[in-house]
Amino acid sequence: MKYEEFKSKVKEELRKQYPDWMIQEKIVYKVNMKKETLMVRPEKAENLAIPNIYLEDFYEIFQQDQDFQKAMQAILYLLQRYTRKIVDPFSQSLKKENIIIELISQKQNQELLRNIPYTPFQDLACVYRYILRQDESGMGTMLLTDDLVKVFSLASEELHDLAMKNTKEKFSFEVMRLSEMLYAVTSATREWGATALIFPETLAFLGEKIKENFYILPTSIHEFMAVPQKDCQVEELLGMLKEGNQTLITKNEFLSSSIYHYDIRTKQLKIVANYDV
Structure with missing residues (x-):
């Protein structure tokens, strides 16, 4: 089964499982990566976190033994396991001290950088993340987009200076x-x-x-x-x-x-x- 056929069959099965939900194809840009994803969600999905289905990853599962049902079960498990209600962190009191810097390649992330604030550094880019949680299991963060930065009412230089200060304090x-x-x-x-x-x-x-x-x-x-x-x-x-x-x-x-x-x-x-x- 070729990739396009696999993708069509996955969408067909998802429509059977979630007949009232929207199924959309989308390209998602992550650090150093361009991923083709399916987004499966109800029309009104407020305060609902739903995982992206990265099709190429599941196609790799299928290719291991040509077992479509095995790949499909993995997709359904992902949706059932990680679809959950969330509290929007930006509806809570915002903490500017939670903004930090991540250093990434400019060349490998040109599409990603179109929609997020960044500061050039050599051939790299300083991008900004918001710490959602930090505990013994690690740090959970989200990448700040242009829209999210507006919430903080920070100019570009202010954002960078603040993130520099926070990163120095939080990282040893x-x-x-x-x-x-x-x-x-x-x-x-x-x-x-x-x-x-x-x-x-x-x-x-x-x-x-x-x-x-x-x-x-x-x-x-x-x-x-x-x-x-x-x-x-x-x-x-x-x-x-x-x-x-x-x-x-x-x-x-x-x-x-x-x-x-x-x-x-x-x-x-x-x-x-x-x-x-």
Whole structure:
């Protein structure tokens, strides 16, 4: 069964299960990804959270053993398990201190960036998230769109400055020496650690550790690596970054295809090489 036939058959089955609900096809842009989804919902779905059905994911389930019913059962389970009533977080008292920064690739997220506020940084983009919850199980966030930012009545510069302050307060960044010539920078939780790259004091501290100019490999959204300038050639580092991006991380963890250079005297960060993605 080809993908288009699979999609048609899924919609047919969903109409049987949910005859009074709307079934819509939509393209959803997530970080580093473009996903085709089905949205299945009643006409009035106020205060109702309904999961998106990412068709390609379920088509992969079908392809494993050509069992359509197995894939369909997984789709129905998703809808039944995760359709629930919610309290709109923006109907509650808003906390501006819950706005933080996530660092993502500009090139890989051009469509996503059309509808959300962001601040360019090298070949990257600072986008903004709102923390919905933070507990022992982790952090739940939502990406702030242009419409949601209006709720906070913040100008672009105010939004960025506030998010910088909040991120610095909520994230603890660590510099780890992995070997004689390799350093890693990440967060204490090992999530979104590459955001440390936007803080000048982090790079200055790293410079104090290395004691000379250094190159930076943005290896994923979760961390970046640094090597002293004298120890490596740019072409060698570019090959390492490309291989790591292609084999060691998932698509949604990709950050950049560029090598950066940091000058400890001028405290300037710049791109010195990149490869085509």
